[in-house]
Amino acid sequence: MNRSIDFNKTLEDGSSLTDTQNSGLLECIKKFLCLQTHPALTGAVVNNAKTEASRVMLAVHILDYFLLRSEQFRIAEFGFELVTPDDVIGFIDVLTTNRRPKASIYDPMPYIIGHLDSVRVDSVDLESLRESAPYLFVLEEGAELVLSREQTTTARAWLKLNDFYVPGHSGAESTEYRLRVARQRLLEFLIGGRVLGELRFVELDLPGLDIAPYQAFTRELTQVPVNNFDDDDRASIEFSSTYVTVLNSMKVARQHGAPLLSDAALEGVEASTILVKERTKQRSRFTTLPFHVANELLGNAITFYLENGEALVETYLALASKGEHPEALGVDLPAELRRLGVTTWTSSADSASEFFSQLRNGTNLFNMLEVLWGSIAIILGSLTARRLSEIEDLTAASIVEDRGAYYLALDLRKANVRDHRKRVLRPMPGIAADALKMLAKVSAKLQQLGYKTGGRLFEMPYSGWLRETYFGTCQPDLARCFDRFSDYFQTGVDEHGRRYYVRAHQLRRNFAMLFFWNGSFGGIEVLRYFLGHSKPSMTYRYITEAISGKVLRRVKASVTKDLVKRDDCSVESLSQLVCERYGLTLDELHILPEQDVIAYIEDLLESGEADVEPEFFNGPNGEEYRIVYKVKRRDSAANG
Structure with missing residues (x-):
């Protein structure tokens, strides 16, 4: 894992951190960062590259907190010597104000809003944009805005003229918008010259500045939170404590010739112990699905796969073989898909109610493929207890058959030394193996036809939206497939009317839950059949080995x-x-x-x-x- 840090950053006096006059400060900063992966701090523990990089980035975030306040602490003149215990307590106070500590440390919104509230665009450019990009000036009545209506359109024009918009569907930050503000690029422009870290933030909402949302219809109902992060805005005590641990490592840094914060200033860490406990929350594990939801979930997944899986895949591959735009469905539909209700490729619904009505009527082939991918992932996740990352990385080579039995070959994500993951074989029920072989057939056939595919089994077929080629696969998106599955089958809701949109972490518990509920409700016999177990004790042994x-x-x-x-x-x-x-x-x-x-x-x-x-x-x-x-x-x- 290669990452670089640009130390050419501007301090309060206009000098650069890399200037000769600041060489001592720069040397201390570099030593502090190197210390995070050095045995002087980590001892005999050997971490993988990702863990080491994460530790270094936490140290970078801490340094950036003070660099953003360079003028207050006169860092160019005194380094970190003017930082007091109260300043350290202030840092920890800021750290614990948000469930995402990085957002608390950098506090990006005031920089963005403060700048956009002051920008101006001359009348000639505005008129030109009104003709070439009229959507910039369309604001719905009652829309939530962070600027005045007039300044919002001016800010949009400025962002467009200065290339701070990107297509909403591009890259890893795919959204439901036609255009979205390139947040990281904008922040690099505003404060990138003053900080060492990457200015990328999750859930950075800019109401009124992202453009022309199109209807993605991701979920019909609000989701039941899968852990306490969704219901509680306090910082996690685990995350906050990790930052505090890195901050405390400045004591070790001083012992190794890298004096940044003084020992007196670091006394503020000890003084803030109660603050951390009172202001933070325990990070919850993923919640377990109610029994009736888990029971219906697996039953529906198995039924949908067995009844519709082969017909859906064969029809999709027949369309790919023709190579024409799939919207017209120019192939004969098998009886299974006619019974399912399939008539078109994708939805053209204008409203959420129309879209989800079509979804449950089975109208659109692409949506039914999403439900199928979700069904197979639910079957696999429930019966093999694999993590999401392990499922998404599966390839055809992951399906191993030996003397009539099937095994899943995978790299254990949490059993590794540095970047070398442990390769293991795990027993796999025949139904899960057959379902994976169906996905492998899709990948192999698309490659044979000359379409682009990465070879991972759960890669998603192209929807055909804004693409030059209609067929091929892109990155796995099982969260979307789980959502489609949950809305198609209308999985249960809680007392607040929120739907249980299943997630892979919850599937790992499903099978064990059904086993332990057996005495009251039954329902284990079907699962034992698919696993090929003649006795309950065999099933329990399988559970204890898999979970x-x-x-x-x-x-x-x-x-x-x-x-x-x-x-x-x-x-x-x-x-x-x-x-x-x-x-x-x-x-x-x-x-x-x-x-x-x-x-x-x-x-x-x-x-x-x-x-x-x-x-x-x-x-x-x-x-x-x-x-x-x-x-x-x-x-x-x-x-x-």
């Missing part, structure tokens, strides 16, 4: 939570233990937010004071099982 202990513990806590909340007698002892440990009454426990109950139960499972395990026994129909909820320190158990 980490931490994830499995989260599943157990989530399932137990539902029983606790409804006062089920099977978890009476465990409920009493939770109340005793956390100073609650049973009534208080029953009305606590679900995530709090899960966290309490998970703590007890991790400490070993409670346990949730299957108990296998021989029944009338062979091996059966029940879930046992134990409170170990009381030597009591309740059966589920």
